[in-house]
Amino acid sequence: MLKQKQLNLFFFSPALFLLLLLFFNVNFSASSSEIIAKQNPFTPKAYLLRYWDKEIHTNLPKSTFLLSKASPLNAVDSSHFAKLAAHNTLSSVLPSFCSAAKLFCFPDLSPSLEKHDTGANFAVYSDKNFTNYGTLRPGGVDSFKNYSDGENLPVDSFRRYSRDSSGHEDRFSGYALYANVADQSFNTYGTGATGSSGDFSSYGGDVNVPNLRFTTYSADAVGRTNKFTAYTDNANAGNQDFTAYGKKSSGSPNVFSSYGKGSNAMGSGFSGYGERGNGANDTFISYGDEGNVPTNRFNNYGDGGNAAVESFSSYRDESNVGEDSFQSYAKNSNSAKVKFSNYGKSFNEGTDIFKGYGKGAKGQAVGFKTYGVNNTFKDYAKTGVTFAKYNNGSSSTSPKMAVTSGSLVNRWVEPGKFFRESMLKKGTVMPMPDIKDKMPKRSFLPRTIVSKLPFSSSKISRLKHIFHATYNSAMETIIKDALSECERAPSSGETKRCVGSVEDMIDFATSILGRNVVVRTTENLNGSKKKIMIGSVKGINGGKITKSVSCHQSLFPYLLYYCHSVPKVRVYEAGILDPNFKAKINQGVAICHLDTSAWSPTHGAFLALGSGPGRIEVCHWIFENDMTWTTAD
Numbered sequence: 001m002l003k004q005k006q007l008n009l010f011f012f013s014p015a016l017f018l019l020l021l022l023f024f025n026v027n028f029s030a031s032s033s034e035i036i037a038k039q040n041p042f043t044p045k046a047y048l049l050r051y052w053d054k055e056i057h058t059n060l061p062k063s064t065f066l067l068s069k070a071s072p073l074n075a076v077d078s079s080h081f082a083k084l085a086a087h088n089t090l091s092s093v094l095p096s097f098c099s100a101a102k103l104f105c106f107p108d109l110s111p112s113l114e115k116h117d118t119g120a121n122f123a124v125y126s127d128k129n130f131t132n133y134g135t136l137r138p139g140g141v142d143s144f145k146n147y148s149d150g151e152n153l154p155v156d157s158f159r160r161y162s163r164d165s166s167g168h169e170d171r172f173s174g175y176a177l178y179a180n181v182a183d184q185s186f187n188t189y190g191t192g193a194t195g196s197s198g199d200f201s202s203y204g205g206d207v208n209v210p211n212l213r214f215t216t217y218s219a220d221a222v223g224r225t226n227k228f229t230a231y232t233d234n235a236n237a238g239n240q241d242f243t244a245y246g247k248k249s250s251g252s253p254n255v256f257s258s259y260g261k262g263s264n265a266m267g268s269g270f271s272g273y274g275e276r277g278n279g280a281n282d283t284f285i286s287y288g289d290e291g292n293v294p295t296n297r298f299n300n301y302g303d304g305g306n307a308a309v310e311s312f313s314s315y316r317d318e319s320n321v322g323e324d325s326f327q328s329y330a331k332n333s334n335s336a337k338v339k340f341s342n343y344g345k346s347f348n349e350g351t352d353i354f355k356g357y358g359k360g361a362k363g364q365a366v367g368f369k370t371y372g373v374n375n376t377f378k379d380y381a382k383t384g385v386t387f388a389k390y391n392n393g394s395s396s397t398s399p400k401m402a403v404t405s406g407s408l409v410n411r412w413v414e415p416g417k418f419f420r421e422s423m424l425k426k427g428t429v430m431p432m433p434d435i436k437d438k439m440p441k442r443s444f445l446p447r448t449i450v451s452k453l454p455f456s457s458s459k460i461s462r463l464k465h466i467f468h469a470t471y472n473s474a475m476e477t478i479i480k481d482a483l484s485e486c487e488r489a490p491s492s493g494e495t496k497r498c499v500g501s502v503e504d505m506i507d508f509a510t511s512i513l514g515r516n517v518v519v520r521t522t523e524n525l526n527g528s529k530k531k532i533m534i535g536s537v538k539g540i541n542g543g544k545i546t547k548s549v550s551c552h553q554s555l556f557p558y559l560l561y562y563c564h565s566v567p568k569v570r571v572y573e574a575g576i577l578d579p580n581f582k583a584k585i586n587q588g589v590a591i592c593h594l595d596t597s598a599w600s601p602t603h604g605a606f607l608a609l610g611s612g613p614g615r616i617e618v619c620h621w622i623f624e625n626d627m628t629w630t631t632a633d
Contacts, residue, residue, distance in 0.1 A: 042075035044446030048502050055506050056515055058632045063519040066627065069559055070502055071446045073101055078446055085452035091466045102443040103557050105467060106155050106183060106475050122147055130158045137165040148176040152440060155474075156184045164192040175203045180440060181555070182210045183474035190218045197225040204232040208438050209555065211474035212240045219247040226254045233261045236438075239477060244272040246280065253281035260288045267295040274301060280308040288316040292604075295323045302330040311339045321602050322350035328359060335363040358384070418605040419619050421592045424572050428534040429579050432527045437624040442559040450500040450558065457483045467557050475557075482556045492598045496564040498554065505563060509549045509629040512565045520573065521627040526585040527576045535575025535584055540630050545570060549629040550591060550622070568594040571630050591628055592619040 048070050077100050084090045098105035113128050122144045148154035154176050162168055176182045204210045218224050260266050274280045288294040302308050316322050330336045358364055364384040416431035454462045469475035486498035499505040509517055548571050551563040576586035597614030605618040
């Protein structure tokens with residue numbers, strides 16, 4: 001083995017450095033030679049530059065946009081972490097690995113904050129572990145106002161919070177607003193509390209990817225009132241779980257008002273909610289309204305409860321599609337009253353499934369009044385159920401099944417997100433959507449490391465161990481969602497691959513397009529969320545139908561792109577002008593899909609543009625940090 005002194009000579013000898021360059025047959029361009037001259041030849045970035053020269057045969061400059069995402073690791077750290085990855089011990093150094101490699105990792109929980117002052121006011125506060133907080137507390141108020149607002153990765157845990165307290169109030173107002181990826185856990189919160197209340201107002205609004213969990217919340221409570229008002233409104237692609245919520249509680253009303261309003265692809269799970277509760281009173285008002293594809297699961301909700309009153313009013317109104325499942329709802333309950341009023345009147349049919357609903361219940365009264373379409377009832381209670389103004393899908397009073405214009409569409413599909421090919425003409429004034437990248441900042445991993453990490457659902461336990469993803473945590477959800485998307489079967493005519501290194505992306509792009517390729521992306525954010533004017537337009541490959549490889553970010557600890565090639569597209573570069581001054585402010589890249597026959601009828605493009613699958617082409621801009629590969633002109 002080489003001794004340390006010899007190793008130092010190996011890395012820093014200029015003569016040896018030149019010999020190595022000759023040995024590796026480095027192909028210098030003016031730009032790459034300047035970059036390599038400043039680097040150790042064994043860094044991931046130096047290796048990438050050599051790989052680029054080897055695999056891509058074009059005289060065009062390398063993409064500084066893509067190279068900026070390469071791993072920032074130095075040679076020593078890259079080698080060290082690669083060895084740890086090979087031996088499955090990377091988890092032991094996760095914080096330093098995430099920091100050095102510029103990855104997206106949740107911080108481990110801070111030490112428990114058990115003590116508090118009377119009437120604690122947590123304003124402009126963030127990232128704490130409230131375990132055993134407020135146990136046996138008599139009276140008082142804890143107020144969380146503007147807590148974790150605007151943070152990238154707020155991680156908060158409320159475990160055994162307010163346990164056995166009496167007459168104590170918790171107020172969460174303006175909590176985690178505008179956060180990016182929020183992870184909050186309420187576990188055994190308010191257990192055994194008496195005469196207390198929890199108020200969640202403007203909680204998690206405008207969050208991108210919330211993951212919120214209420215586990216055995218208010219279990220065994222007596223007379224505890226909980227209110228969820230404007231909860232996760234306008235949030236995006238998140239999940240909320242209420243497990244064993246209010247279990248064995250007595251006389252504890254819960255109100256969900258304006259819950260998830262205007263959210264996109266939000267999921268909520270109510271499992272064992274109100275189990276064996278007494279005198280429960282739950283109200284869902286304007287729950288999931290104006291959302292896009294809300295999904296809610298009510299599993300064993302109110303199981304074994306006594307004298308519960310539950311009301312679903314204006315639930316999921318004016319949402320796009322949506323799906324709710326009520327399985328074993330109010331099972332074995334006694335004298336339960338459930339009211340579904342003005343429920344499920346979605347634009348574009350949603351789906352509701354009632355399985356084993358009210359099975360084994362006694363003295364229940366369930367009323368469906370002005371209920372939406374497309375519902376399935378399996379093994380449903382045969383008595384105590386009334387239907388009034390109930391639509392089964394054949395009635396002329398059914399909600400209209402497509403929305404092509406107006407403010408309702410704007411709630412689900414941002415103006416300008418999709419447009420027709422005819423709009424790409426000089427002088428056209430049109431809205432540009434928000435093209436800002438809302439993903440956490442991350443870097444690629446070098447191939448020497450990413451090739452040693454597992455990436456499949458069959459090895460998810462190893463991935464969770466590496467990235468400290470605990471059960472039902474946001475990180476677990478992120479990993480599962482990325483694997484699911486990457487492992488799904490390609491759609492008709494699609495060729496797809498998920499890549500975690502620039503080298504893997506180069507390999508995929510060149511396998512589809514050949515070696516004469518170039519990376520294209522929209523130049524900057526100017527014009528985003530504003531009216532723009534189209535300047536000069538250039539069709540790639542002469543404006544003919546062409547091949548391209550588009551790559552879109554997926555949320556994952558390291559930079560991961562979902563790359564795919566679909567048939568029958570045209571790609572354009574267009575000058576973007578200020579419509580008032582006619583000055584060029586941006587250079588946009590747009591891709592037009594000419595074959596939309598395999599798209600869903602409820603795809604946002606058809607909501608915005610009208611028509612349906614296979615009847616029109618659909619164009620969209622390449623957003624910040626996304627890209628498309630094409631052949632070089």
